[in-house]
Amino acid sequence: MKIGFFYPTYYPVTASASVHGYYLAKGLAKRGHILLSCTGDKNPDCIQYPQTKQGMLRLIFDADVLYVRLMNYFERVALWRLPRLFSLPVIWEINAPLEEQYAVSATALENEAKMKRHNQQRYFNAKFVDAAVCVSKANAVYAADFLRIKNTYVVPNASDPDLFGSGNGPDRYKRKSSDEFIVLWAGNPQLAWQAMGLMFDTAKRIAELDAQIRFVFISAQDTDVFPKQDNVEVISAVGYNDMPRYILSADVCLALYNNYTWCPYGFYHSPLKLFDYMAAGKAVIASGLGQISEVISHGRNGFLTDNRVDDVVRLIMECKRNPQRCVQIGSAAREEALRYYNWDRVAAEVEDVLKRTKKVA
Structure with missing residues (x-):
């Protein structure tokens, strides 16, 4: 044709x-x-x-x-x-x-x-x-x-499961220490629907609870909007084909969005970052909105949150306490990417x- x-x-x-x-x-x-x-x-x-x-x-x-x-x-x-x-x-x-x-x-x-x-x-x-x-x-x-x-x-x-497969991460993003736990987010912070405030408040709360947890924000735009604190690192200008080395280095990935109260159709996105995280075999903490709640089955191939800071903090801490479950959930997510997404x-x-x-x- x-x-x-x-x-x-x-x-x-x-x-x-x-x-x-x-x-x-x-x-x-x-x-x-x-x-x-x-x-x-x-x-x-x-x-x-x-x-x-x-x-x-x-x-x-x-x-x-x-x-x-x-x-x-x-x-x-x-x-x-x-x-x-x-x-x-x-x-x-x-x-x-x-x-x-x-x-x-x-x-x-x-x-x-x-x-x-x-x-x-x-x-x-x-x-x-x-x-x-x-x-x-x-x-x-x-x-x-x-x-x-x-x-x-x-x-x-x-997503592309081949690009985000484990074999594509030999030069992974380096951790500061072997016991560090990395929480990653990638996107454009200037877009109104990205739940930046929720993530910043979560990072601040986590800093008070566990110094081993570090937030890595990969920003497509202005990095000045991010908080200046010890457990936050901001990386800019990462090309799409270079993303696997960062995502594969993470322990947990975030796909958090504000509710689309300004749109009569509600949350309408089909978030690419969600599928990239899944293809990389990572446990995802995601807002329970729209298509996300159809793709993610809570506790099986990811975690859904109601967008309260306490809830996101709880899920991150649970993932750190139980790394084996985190790996299992990430594996289930990758299977979904291989099968359908x-x-x-x-x-x-x-x-x-x-x-x-x-x-x-």
Whole structure:
């Protein structure tokens, strides 16, 4: 199948924002599909068309289907089917509702008006979309109930168990002492949904209880927001392919999020960090929100928390007191990544959606 592939910066893989597109393109090409692009992505797995109106038209008439990650500047790609008189099916990949783009701004009133206009535009463009691939059930509700896309499919995110396998960590991050216990978090602290306050308060409380426990924060952005205390270390600018050496060195990993009270669809993310931790075979302490509570079975392949400092502290201390259980839970998590939460599965499920949509169209 010839797939018109419209994805924001994803090649080469750098940070989390590029991971999904990179692995999906790789997986679809591996399954024998031909990817067509006119975005200048430089992916060798894609046939590149000129970034001109003529190049776009050539792609439209060569493609069997268009696969578009829903982003501002790609929304109108759905209208490109018009020259083919609707014979070209369009699939949107939805990772977040529009509210996410406006969640972190201080100009709430101005953004409310902008968001209303933008939502109207997105709703109109969705009329030209045949199906939506959604990374979570919450996004599928957004696609079906608000955008009125009839065919919605939930395809959760994943990780690369080979990249995060134990064999890829010979040069692991060094502990300060052999009895040190490392609690790790990786992400962008500037995003409003990251539960940074919860983690900072937890680190402060732990410092009073156990000097052997160290918090390692791998930050994609400004490191000045982190507390300056002896049990906290901040590491910046780590490329995605270098992440395994840090995650494999941890004893426990954190996937903590604030509740999405600002979004009518609730917690809609399918957190890549969660699946990377699982693929690395690490015990995860995660917020019991949305898809996370579907992926993690408390006490079997991870731990769920109600986001109280006391609860997170208790779970960390329990993991340190019982390292063997920690290892067992991490092993169960990796088994889940090998069985289902991997990018080969994502490519297979997206391929199924592509085939169904092309057949219907």
